[in-house]
Amino acid sequence: MNENAPERRVRQGMDYGEDSDVHQVHAAIQREKREPRVGLEPLSIWLIAVYGLAIFFGGAYLGRFSGNFSGDSLDPALIPQPKTHGPSGPGGEQTTELSQADRGKKIFSANCAVCHQPNGLGAAGQGYPPLAGSEYVNGGTRRLGMIVLKGLQGPLTVKGQSFGAAVMQPWDKTLSDAKIADVLTYIRQEWGNKGGPVATAQIAGLRKELASHPDSFVEADLKAVPEDAELPGGEPAGAKPAEAKSPAPAPPK
């Protein structure tokens, strides 16, 4: 509505219908201003400054948080690293400079820390047992490998406290041998734990051995294995190969 046309003044109110002089071209069209045109004012210097700022800020943001434009980088602040194509096997893309425990730490935060917590203390309220000081973590590597590869369910006693509300999933489909070895090495040496390192070959051997094992272990299966049973092929030669030869614990049920 174009209110500004210089027309005669008509009081607003109940005048509709009383006015016998209904215009045939509607008054709105008559008083209307002409169709809009466009002026040609130049750009202000301040606006150009705003453009510059926006481009600078946007570009800086893109550079800072682009994750090096890598297709598999979820980390926006990833710093470019020289690619070294070492014989690190599957799962060891850019991690050759890191120690085994450091690699394990990354795998731990990505997969395990949700339940067992970054401090390794677990969450007793939800039924997640601790790793720090746990007899299963500090003991032999065999039990630990069984748990991680095939998962664990049912009641379990750790550090004198009983758990059982939660189920641990099997990881053999998800994590490679190298990654499992790394993460086991990490949890056996972190939080005051005193276990030795675990080698990739050890996990590979156990994986082959358990290949036909259908489902998760229960506490009884673990108890069937001696607490200090080590996997064959580990660095500390103190392991007892004889026990490792023993057949895998009988499947439950």
Place this chain on the structure above:
Amino acid sequence: MNPSEVPLRPPSNVEVPTPDSQVTTHEVEQVERALIDASTRLPVLFFYGSAILWLLLGTLLAGITSWKLHAPDLLANWSWLTWGRIRPAHMNVMVYGWASMAGIGTAIWLMARLCRTTLRHPLLLIAGGAFWNLGVLLGVGGILAGDSTGFEWLEFPPYATTVLFIAYSLVVSWALLMFRFRRGDSIYITQWYLLGAFLWFPWVYGATQVMLFIAPVQGVMQSAVTWWFANNLLFLWFGAIGLGTAYYMIPKVIGRPVYSYHLAAIGFWTYAFFASWTGMQRLVDGPFPAWMITASIAATILTIIPVATVGLNHHMTMQGYFGLLRYSPTLRFTVFGAISYTVFSLFGVLISLRSVERYLDFTQASIAYSHMGLYAFFTMVMFGSMYYIVPRLVGREWRYAALIKLHFWSSTYGVGLMVLMLIAAGIAQGSALNDPSLSFIEGLEYVPMYLRGRSLSGLLLTIAHLIFAFHFGLMLFGLGRTASMPTFLNPQEEEAVKEHI
């Protein structure tokens, strides 16, 4: 009005304003406008009328949705009235029923006016509108019956989408035909935006349909597609129609050229270029390559360029004429919408930044954002354009200035309160969610009081919509005023308006 009834001379008792042309040219222009308006009358009124009915239904659904958030037992015994169906039904009614139909109505009228061509075969356009209504009806029925697809803003089941597509192709071909047969040598800014919107909508909607339903992309990529769609529907479809309408209404009502062509061109092209990159910023910390999300954030930051440009252009056009906001309903609604557009976009930039999004994502703040875009900006601009266009189509003036005022203030306070409440709820919710010592349910306890405030704001909006629907109904049934003066918001001061000019 039969076009042949249009007299070639204006009635003698009305002074014809002659800005800078001869009387004869001016008279020819008047007759031309009268013919064009007469040809667009039925389809535009049909689209407007349907849109307003959908607006009322959408408002009802919105009320139930909002109420359920703090009174979850409400209507919980009927499966088709549960929250998971009512909320998508509300959103889709507003997006496709109200906003799209109102936008198409305004766009058709503007296109005909600016192309200086009468709308031929308006009945086919009405058929398009009828199909559109059918599509929305089927879609909403499908959602309530449990047929929702589960993708935000795309919940309409495939059979409804198909009908919508037929309707849209009828509408768009009419708009393009008008552009093809335009007269005059210059193409005005509004036409850029409208033409853009009419070509962008099938791209955004069609590409998303293909990638989600016809040849679905894998896994998490589906949510990337969904967010790209939602953002670009807001920017490229509603944003373009809303900005185009503001570019017409502001200079038209105050009778002054738009400040600068250069600003308009920069604003349009940077908008077209950057807006289509946005959307992924909603996926911060999701399982996506970081660069994808960051590229969208950078593009969102760059939308500052078109926003600042368009904002400055409108501001400089209005410079010295702000006093008219006291009188003109069109100008008041449109300028409110244009200002909201700036606020909405800057808020969008703010919440897209990783450090902020981390707090506000998955909270009520994103609801605030979409209401700023779809209501405070787009809907208000549409109200403004209806206040301008409808009197020209029905040949009557709006009946009550008081109702327009009440509509404006309830809408303004309603949407303002809603956005403030939702942002406050979002901040409270976000900081609670990010506090590891609070459980999820403890974090939610901060929110209901804001949600009650939001329901209150919905009450204001309901009042506004009922008033507007009533007023529109009066106009539709020929009960408007037949005065030669428009309906001022503050009639007793109209002398002041004249002195001002």
